[in-house]
Amino acid sequence: MSVKNTSTGHGDRCRIVIDTCADLTPEIAATLDVDILGFPYILDGREYTDDIWTSITPKEFYDKLRAGSKASTSAVSLGRYLEFFTQCAEEGTPTVYLCFTSALSSSYDAACSAAEEVRRTHPDFELYVVDNALPCSCGELLAMEAVRQRAAGLTAAQLAEWANEAKYYVHGYFTLDSLDALAAGGRIPPAAAQLSAKLDVKPSLSFDLAGSLTLTGVNRGRKKALKSLVKSFHDNYVLDPSMPIAVVSSDAEKDADWLEGTIRKEEGCGELTILRGSVGPTIGAHVGAGMVAVIFWGRNRAEKISLSDRIAKKVRGV
Numbered sequence: 001m002s003v004k005n006t007s008t009g010h011g012d013r014c015r016i017v018i019d020t021c022a023d024l025t026p027e028i029a030a031t032l033d034v035d036i037l038g039f040p041y042i043l044d045g046r047e048y049t050d051d052i053w054t055s056i057t058p059k060e061f062y063d064k065l066r067a068g069s070k071a072s073t074s075a076v077s078l079g080r081y082l083e084f085f086t087q088c089a090e091e092g093t094p095t096v097y098l099c100f101t102s103a104l105s106s107s108y109d110a111a112c113s114a115a116e117e118v119r120r121t122h123p124d125f126e127l128y129v130v131d132n133a134l135p136c137s138c139g140e141l142l143a144m145e146a147v148r149q150r151a152a153g154l155t156a157a158q159l160a161e162w163a164n165e166a167k168y169y170v171h172g173y174f175t176l177d178s179l180d181a182l183a184a185g186g187r188i189p190p191a192a193a194q195l196s197a198k199l200d201v202k203p204s205l206s207f208d209l210a211g212s213l214t215l216t217g218v219n220r221g222r223k224k225a226l227k228s229l230v231k232s233f234h235d236n237y238v239l240d241p242s243m244p245i246a247v248v249s250s251d252a253e254k255d256a257d258w259l260e261g262t263i264r265k266e267e268g269c270g271e272l273t274i275l276r277g278s279v280g281p282t283i284g285a286h287v288g289a290g291m292v293a294v295i296f297w298g299r300n301r302a303e304k305i306s307l308s309d310r311i312a313k314k315v316r317g318v
């Protein structure tokens with residue numbers, strides 16, 4: 001597995017590390033001052049590394065899925081994390097890793113184990129592993145703002161603390177063309193996917209505070225599903241023209257165009273910076289072709305949780 005290093009030296013304060021599950025656009029990945037760990041994925045039995053659409057285009061990948069190719073994923077190994085964190089320790093720059101949500105991958109646990117081992121051999125090295133609790137391009141928005149906060153003067157320890165709080169202000173709402181990919185990955189029963197297709201039911205989904213996928217509604221037909229994304233944006237967005245939002249899809253550009261255009265009609269949103277991107281193969285293996293999502297900074301999601309969830313959050317010490 002390769003590491004994509006887009007850093008120009010990390011500055012004097014800290015090194016920021018993310019992974020390809022943040023679904024950065026190639027343009028942002030080429031300019032953002034971070035290191036990017038490539039997640040592995042398997043396509044038709046052969047393992048690849050997510051290289052941010054360098055070796056395959058989004059259309060090629062999703063056309064393969066439409067034609068019946070099988071895609072799956074695996075976690076980043078403990079050994080790979082050990083290798084990379086050791087390199088960071090030898091360089092000596094304090095490091096913060098904003099890791100893909102532990103709710104959807106065991107990679108976070110592997111990263112924590114590797115970090116503990118590296119701290120034993122390099123006791124003076126500052127290394128923080130943050131569970132970003134964010135799927136897809138939600139991680140991109142968090143990483144972009146983390147870079148800005150580093151430039152504003154946050155140390156590595158402060159940046160890790162900031163990220164653990166800031167992640168609750170990132171929202172993501174999406175819909176799928178079908179539930180087949182989720183069923184193939186074992187995330188929902190196959191019968192549910194079959195019934196959804198038969199009834200032309202399109203789900204509206206988001207994620208909870210831990211980063212697990214949640215169902216926010218069901219819609220009869222694609223257009224109603226897309227309108228539900230606009231409503232979720234309207235209900236939760238906090239206008240801040242200095243911060244971009246993202247509209248991403250898994251090769252569903254026409255619907256993404258409609259979603260962007262409709263969001264720009266919302267009050268104050270006409271001139272917003274809206275990032276457009278394609279869902280990477282690691283996430284794409286689980287959602288399939290046709291996903292559309294809107295991602296943005298908004299209200300504190302932790303303030304909207306139920307009493308039961310608040311108790312669980314307290315038990316976990318979060």
